[in-house]
Amino acid sequence: MQLSMKEQMLHILLEHNGEYVSGQKISEQLGCSRTAIWKHISELRKEGYELEAMQRRGYRIIQQPNNIRSHNIHVGLKTEFVGQNIVYHESVSSTQTIAHQLAHEGAEEGTLVAADEQGKGKGRLGRDWHSPKGTGVWMSLILRPKIPPQQAPQLTLLAAVAVVKGIKEAVGLDCEIKWPNDILIHGKKVVGILTELQAEADRIQSVIIGIGINVNVKEFPEELQNKATSLLIEKSGKEINRAALMQRILEQTERIYKQYLKEGFPIIKLLWESYAVSLGKxxxxxxxxxxxxxxxxxxxxxxxxxxxxxxxxxxxxxxxxxxxxxxx
Structure with a gap:
């Protein structure tokens, strides 16, 4: 997907890693006026970016907001199709519900639905998923694999491996997988994965993979305190950049998914078993x-x-x- 002009400008500023970029240079690279640049700078400030403008030197980013709007995820995402089309909502009932509708309407493979808050997050067996605003990653990914419907459960295990690898890369924490879709740290749940199908008798139309991650959740309801944890808690209170975490997970998902389509399930099985906490117990x-x-x-x-x-x-x-x- 083509980056918008605001996304392209954000990309230029981030590439310079806190150093000034002249308005002239941005204007030449984007082919736009200084007035347009100032407009996009104002929009980024409203979204929580702390930007400094200095005469004769240009613009630089001092601090980024910890949000997951589309351009925060796009800029720096190294994938061909996974997450290249993002539908972002500040608050939804469930990203799964929206993803199902988009898939039914023909959304392209790799389309991602992300939200800052879910009112009725969906877990397995009809359970609710605790999804407080601005603290986690609540997302649903649309895939359209050409595999028989009976093989669809393999994608839950594939997603679990991708999430474990993405968390390790982005945050440095080691996770374990409890069959089929719980990801644990020190025995407490930090991620849930829900895979749902749109299929006919002999073929899959789409697979919707819902991923809920407790990222910067500081505390849980009393009934969850002995069962759930968050990446922030496990990192001793250090806040995690949610967009960067999503990027690493989406990149791992695409890499492993492409390998799966080419080589089949055996490699995924081996990877999954290497992280499995319950095997042999x-x-x-x-x-x-x-x-x-x-x-x-x-x-x-x-x-x-x-x-x-x-x-x-x-x-x-x-x-x-x-x-x-x-x-x-």
């Missing part, structure tokens, strides 16, 4: 048909969890809540 699986305990043995080529019960029988788990016995 005794777990409790709660499904719609009841609960049972056993040892997590691994996942199939379709991403289905294998559990061996106490009688040695192997069960295939397609959807369940998983508790690791040592944590119960």
């Amino acid at each position: 005794e777990i409790k699986a709660t499904t719609i048909n009841g609960s049972f305990e056993g040892y997590a043995k691994g996942i199939t080529e379709e991403g289905v969890l294998l559990i061996e019960d106490k009688e040695g029988e192997i069960h295939q788990i397609y959807s369940a809540d998983i508790e690791i016995s040592s944590q119960t």
